Amino acid sequence: MPPHPTLPDAPRWAALLTGWRRNPTAPTLQGRLTSTLQTLISTGQLSPGERLPAERPLAALLGLSRNTVAQALDDLAASGWVTRRVGSGTHVSGSAPRTAPLLTLRTPVSPAHPGPHPIHLTQAGPAELDFTIAVPLLTEPQRQRLREATLDAFQESLYHPLGLPDLRACIAEMYATQGLPTTPEQIIVTSGAQQAISLTATTLLRRGDHALLESPTYFGAIDVFRAAGATLTGVPITPHGVNPDTFMTLARTHAPRLAFLTPTYQNPTGTVLPTHARARLAAFIHDTHLPTIEDDTLTDLSFDPHDHPGSPPPRLSAHAPDAPIINVGSLSKLYWAGLRVGWMRVPHTLTAPLTQAKTLADFGGSQPAQHAALHLLQNLPTLRQERRDAITPARDHLAYLLRTHLPDWTFNTPHGGQFLWVQLPTPTASAYTHHAARHGLRLFPGASMGVDPLPDQYLRLPFTLHPDHIPEAVTRLSRAWAEFTSRGSERLA
Known part of the structure; x- marks a missing residue:
């Protein structure tokens, strides 16, 4: 493939300009690009004095002529x-x-311009297939279960700022049963895991503080910590998660006020931190009093039964129950993204500030949603089995088709979670995401999930698409890749 002109921070510009071709304000590509850049400036996403990319690398990123x-x-x-x-x-x-x-959000959002898709999309299936967000699919029996679960949700008119008492007790029992002693007073119910992460960051961070995160990591955490004004330091992810020695060295060097870790089925790499590494990290966090968010949202998405020898190790916090570790969980990945119920298990030393932060935020979440969550969590093994039955064939099918039709793309098949972390043989994966958009695919540059600069070679591909759409998705990926590699740096609109 011919060499590509270098674009500094290509993942950021790829994210900023997502959907620009669908901008309905102009009939020509030139006009759509002009209008999109005007919007970025007027909304403050591009700051006064900020330098725009040079013509050639921007043209290469977007697949346009110079x-x-x-x-x-x-x-x-x-x-x-x-x-x-x-x-x-x-x-x-x-x-x-x-x-x-405004911040340049790493978090993928719906297209800014929901106008018509390019005329040349004639493939079977939906006009656009979205690989940027992983959302579980609901079956009709699951929908009916949700309807039945809210029948008792309208019996009172009280505020519950920290969540329904019965739900808090249920979540506390769940943690205790899984080896982490917890009282209902330590549970705060939130509007999804994202609110829990946001409340913790805004409570514990001040502008200029340092924060320590895995790299790559969940884009929502990157956005929240940046919005709080923190200086972010990345701990590189190895094939076995973060290296405890690297984490401890960086913590001693930068004196962070908050850390963020996903030890189980790490997002996006799918790695699982071994038990001995968890014990070392937990002891360090306990001894240094470093507040740390442990993201539990993917813990229940194992491809093996939880009593299987290959099931996930105990939580990081289970090795030090009194350490300042905030466990964050949610039903969004296990059951349904529209059920905006999350929670955090808060150590006693942090209950007062986080309780106050939650009360100030909203006086309490939706009671029907919390009643539904309570009903579902009372049968957690069934939820796990249903999700495992749905997601395992999808993972295997996507992996098989990628290895068959795109054999030069490399990845490890994860033992849990909902993503493939795919390495492409190109230094410009961000440019490929824009080319793929012309084939009806929404892709997310993996380098955008880096706290520190990552090689622009990765894609995060969730295997939560409807099973009937996975073959078509791989067909489009393959067709877009063939065109992208054949045209190289000379791709023209």
């Missing part, structure tokens, strides 16, 4: 949005209209 990009940037300059000078590049104008500044 002339199309140059004309779009010239149009922005003519209308005062940017300044362009030979030798110094293109910069956002200090006088350009804008609102309050």
Whole structure:
């Protein structure tokens, strides 16, 4: 493949410009790119004085001709949005209209421009297949179970800021049964795991504090910690999760105020931290009083029964129940993303500030949703088995088709979770995601999940698509890859 022009922070620009081709404000690609860049400037996602990419690398990222990009940037300059000078590049104008500044979110969102898809999409199946978000599929019996679970949800009109008492007791018993002594007073029910992570970060972090995260890691945690103003340091993920020695060295060097770890079926790599490494980390966290979020949201997504010898080791916090480890869980991955019920198991030393933060946030979550969660969690083994039965064939089918049709893509088949962490033989996977969009695929550059710069060679592919759509998805991946590699840096619109 011909070499590609280098684009600094290509994953960020790939995320910023996601969906730009569907921008309905202009009939031409040049006009759509101009309009999208104007929106990024006016919303504050591009700051005054910030340098835009050079023409050639931006054209390579988006699969456009250099002339199309140059004309779009010239149009922005003519209308005062940017300044362009030979030798110094293109910069956002200090006088350009804008609102309050916004972060460039790593978290994938729905397309900004839900306009028509490219005409050349004639493949069978949905016009667009989304690989950016992993959401479980509900069966009709599961929908009926949800309806039945809310029948008793309308008996009272009280606020429960920390969650329904019965639900808190149920979650506490679940942790205790799994080897982590817990009282109901330690449980705070939240609107999904994301709210639990956000409440913890905003409570414990101040602008300029350091935070320690795995790299790569869950994009929602990266966004929350950045929004809190923290300086992020990444702990590289090895084939067996984080290296305890590396974690401890970085913690001593940077003195973080908060850490974030996913020891079981790590997102996105699927790694599982061994028991001995968990024990060492837990002892260090206990001795240094380092507040640490342990993300439990994928723990129940094992491909083996939980009494199987290959089942996940005990939680990190189980090795040090009194350490400042906040366990975060949710039903979104195990049952349904629309059931926005999560929780955190809070150590006694942190219950007061986190209880206050939750009370200030919303006075309590939806009671019907919490009644449904209570009903479901009372039969946790059934939930696990249903999800295992649904997701294991999908994982195996996707892995088989990728190895058959894209043999130069490499990955390990995980023992749990819901993702394949795929390495592509290219240094410009971000550019491939934009090319794939023209084939009706939404992809997420794996490098966007890096706390520190990662090689731009990875994709995170969830195996939660409808099983009937997996063959079509791989067909589109393969077709887009063949075109991408054949055209190289000379891809034209």
